[in-house]
Amino acid sequence: MRNCVIIGAGPAGMNAALYLKRGGIEPIIIESDVPGGKMLKTYKIENYLGYESIDGGELALKMSKQVKGLGVKIIRDKVIKVSHDDKFVIKCENNEFISDYVIVATGRIPRKLGLKNESELIGRGISYCAVCDGAFYKNKEVAIIGGGDSALTEALYLSDLCLKVYILARKDLRASDVLQNRIKNKDNIVILKNVEVSEILGNDKLSSILLNNGDRLDVSGMFIAIGGNPELSFLDSLGVELVNGYIKTNNRMESNIKGLYAAGDVRYKDFYQIITAASDGAIAALSIREDV
Ligand SMILES: Cc1cc2nc3c(=O)[nH]c(=O)nc-3n(C[C@H](O)[C@H](O)[C@H](O)COP(=O)(O)OP(=O)(O)OC[C@H]3O[C@@H](n4cnc5c(N)ncnc54)[C@H](O)[C@@H]3O)c2cc1C
CATH class of the missing domain: 3.50.50.60 (FAD/NAD(P)-binding domain)
Structure with a gap:
């Protein structure tokens, strides 16, 4: 055979x-x-x-x-x-x-943002998997990058562990209505639309991220969920x-x-x-x- x-x-x-x-x-x-x-x-x-x-x-x-x-x-x-x-x-x-x-x-494999510092800080604040690394950010503030189903699923998971979860979407959210409705019921999730990360700050670990609108978010974790190749x-x-x-x-x-x-x-x-x-x-x- x-x-x-x-x-x-x-x-x-x-x-x-x-x-x-x-x-x-x-x-x-x-x-x-x-x-x-x-x-x-x-x-x-x-x-x-x-x-x-x-x-x-x-x-x-x-x-x-x-x-x-x-x-x-x-x-x-x-x-x-x-x-x-x-x-x-x-x-x-x-x-x-x-x-x-x-x-x-x-x-x-997960797509990277392609920013300076990104590769260096993987495992030191930057992650591509909430289920794998979420526990390290218990009671801390984190950001999720992405607006699709995966990003919102990750956000929901992290919202049960973390103090605050920012969802940063380049445009509008693309996720299913079911997930978007569930996100709305979470007090500790903040959605920021039409924003991009322009800089990742931190020496040996992530300290904050700068956005293209000039805002700075002081987060301990950044989860990147923008698809893969x-x-x-x-x-x-x-x-x-x-x-x-x-x-x-x-x-x-x-x-x-x-x-x-x-x-x-x-x-x-x-x-x-x-x-x-x-x-x-x-x-x-x-x-x-x-x-x-
Ligand atoms: C965070 C997240 C949440 C998701 N949620 C959902 C959901 O709720 N519902 C849904 O339907 N889909 C969901 N998806 C999408 C779904 O998981 C994928 O579409 C699906 O797993 C793809 O299956 P696959 O078998 O093609 O590849 P994968 O599941 O990626 O499996 C590929 C396997 O190949 C192995 N491999 C890779 N290279 C090699 C090599 N060179 N040698 C040997 N082995 C290798 C890898 O280790 C891996 O085990 C989600 C995805 C992510 C990232």
């Missing part, structure tokens, strides 16, 4: 594995972290059908248990290069695999077609390289959600099943 290597154990990769295994194909998943992807960085998920409300970590665990229960191996390693000869060669930090098919499901340098030798840095696929999740598929946030598309990532994974697996 031909085999398939899935890179990434987020919802896209895990659902691809489930469909492949049930379709009689033996996949393995290579994951550089614990299985779950961005779900592990999400406080509450309320838009995944079947769960009215579930912790991101709990949903991640349920998915990985289901996939492992089917006998799929999730190998902890980081893919550093994929090349193609007769078959795909997937080179990791500690292992190397040969496979007929590859599904890239590596998601995206895929990190695909491991595909450099293959000539994979990209659109705005994302893998271009057709409706079957096929890239321009025969046998190489992409699913989830790593793929160029309109909507980046858990359910759309899981759906992409299922489609990639079913397409491979038809091709075998």
Whole structure:
């Protein structure tokens, strides 16, 4: 039986594995972290059908248990290069695999503001994940940068821990009505629209941020939630077609390289959600099943 290597154990990769295994194909998943992807960085998920409300970590665990229960191996390693000869060669930090098919499901990494001091102060006041780092800012004042669903979800989570939470949005809020209404009921959340961070101040830790309207906010934490970009340098030798840095696929999740598929946030598309990532994974697996 031909085999398939899935890179990434987020919802896209895990659902691809489930469909492949049930379709009689033996996949393995290579994951550089614990299985779950961005779900592990999400406080509450309320838009995944079947769960009215579930912790991101709990949903991640349920998915990985289901996939492992089917006998799929999730190998902890980081893919550093994929090349193609007769078959795909997937080179990791500690292992190397040969496979007929590859599904890239590596998601995206958080986008930075690109300001001076930003990289230096990561972990010293600057964070890209409220669930991971929020506890360090208990009873302190923090700012969230962004106006989409992720930013507001992060703000809600932090509002239960922090004294005050500023939401700084470049334009208007883009988040769903449900989240915007919930924010309105929080006394300790302040929304500032049409503002941008122009400077990050602090030597060994964040002390304040300057805004483009001249205001200064003295905050201990700044959480940046302005989306992300895929990190695909491991595909450099293959000539994979990209659109705005994302893998271009057709409706079957096929890239321009025969046998190489992409699913989830790593793929160029309109909507980046858990359910759309899981759906992409299922489609990639079913397409491979038809091709075998
Ligand atoms: C703060 C936040 C809140 C969100 N809230 C919601 C929500 O409420 N509802 C919703 O539907 N969506 C939400 N989303 C979006 C959702 O989480 C993503 O759309 C979804 O997780 C994408 O799944 P994925 O499998 O494509 O990628 P990911 O979940 O990002 O998983 C990719 C996996 O690939 C692994 N990986 C990356 N590179 C390599 C490599 N080189 N080698 C091996 N492994 C690698 C990563 O470690 C990761 O585990 C939220 C996102 C964020 C950031």
